[in-house]
Amino acid sequence: MAENSVVDALIAILSVLIVLANVIICLLVITNKSLRTYTNGFLVSLAVSDILLGGVLFPVILTIPESIASGYLISVVLLSGVANHCCITFDRFIAVRHPFSYAYLTEKYFTKVLLTAWIVVVAFSLLPLCWNTDQTLPIHQAYIFVEIMVFIFIPYMLIFMAYCLIFTKLREHFKLLKETNVSIPRREQTRRLATEAKVAKVCLILIAAFALCWLPIIYMTSATTVGRFEIVPVILQTISKFTLAFSSLINPLLYSFKKDDFRNTLKKVFNRNANGQIRPTYTGNHIQTVQELNKTQCGTGLQ
Numbered sequence: 001m002a003e004n005s006v007v008d009a010l011i012a013i014l015s016v017l018i019v020l021a022n023v024i025i026c027l028l029v030i031t032n033k034s035l036r037t038y039t040n041g042f043l044v045s046l047a048v049s050d051i052l053l054g055g056v057l058f059p060v061i062l063t064i065p066e067s068i069a070s071g072y073l074i075s076v077v078l079l080s081g082v083a084n085h086c087c088i089t090f091d092r093f094i095a096v097r098h099p100f101s102y103a104y105l106t107e108k109y110f111t112k113v114l115l116t117a118w119i120v121v122v123a124f125s126l127l128p129l130c131w132n133t134d135q136t137l138p139i140h141q142a143y144i145f146v147e148i149m150v151f152i153f154i155p156y157m158l159i160f161m162a163y164c165l166i167f168t169k170l171r172e173h174f175k176l177l178k179e180t181n182v183s184i185p186r187r188e189q190t191r192r193l194a195t196e197a198k199v200a201k202v203c204l205i206l207i208a209a210f211a212l213c214w215l216p217i218i219y220m221t222s223a224t225t226v227g228r229f230e231i232v233p234v235i236l237q238t239i240s241k242f243t244l245a246f247s248s249l250i251n252p253l254l255y256s257f258k259k260d261d262f263r264n265t266l267k268k269v270f271n272r273n274a275n276g277q278i279r280p281t282y283t284g285n286h287i288q289t290v291q292e293l294n295k296t297q298c299g300t301g302l303q
Helices: 002-031 036-063 069-097 099-126 128-130 138-178 185-227 235-258 260-275 290-296
Strands: 280-283 285-288
Touching: 002 036, 002 185, 002 235, 002 260, 036 099, 036 235, 069 099, 099 128, 099 235, 128 285, 138 185, 138 235, 138 260, 235 260
Parallel strands: none
Antiparallel strands: 280 285
16 A cells, blocks of 8 residues: 555656646747747647646546546557657658658648647547447457557557658768768758757657557557456556656657757746846847847857
């Protein structure tokens, strides 16, 4: 009983941290024009999924452990995470492989892709209501199989294939730049490619971390569906809660420390708060201070 109380207390604390961290990410994108990119729009959608985990799923698990709603919530959070990772991968794939079409394609399909992803996820997650979520029925076992194979395994296979193509293309670009003799365009292209490579690495890390953190849940669900309860260690249920929490906490930490645009924005926010006499001034798509404008009279681009 004491161990359960400690675990519940830790999960409650992690829930608060998850919600706060991901809400901050959303607010940063909403309130800073320099962060309002399509890539960050997909990251905000992923943050909403993490907020659902910390703000809805965990409280339900803690207050009503046997609630049937937790199963639906787990499915929504898991599948929305996978769907958002597919959207992020699509965004990075177009940006690297088809840079001249990126602006047109993302502007045209951004809203449609996100809405479709969330609608499909919610609709599929609620599908077991049609048979009252009777886990003994063959249709429910088929449903779990389709969920794992079609909505998890195949998308992640495609995601990792896409990142192989992305990094292959980036290596080709860097190789071509080394053979270029024009200095100024070469430096600009090298900086742009370095930024694209860094963003791709950050996205790949968060996708890999998500997949690993959700493996215990996927394993337990699969074993339970086929009636092999004995192969599920009791401790795995506790471990899975912490791995889920880690999957939702690592995202804002990655953005803050590894993604240049978020890191630079956070630095500006902290600097403004630390020095009350500096007044924020808006110039174009960038937020700068009066002191910075006096020094440089120009903005810094999105990294």
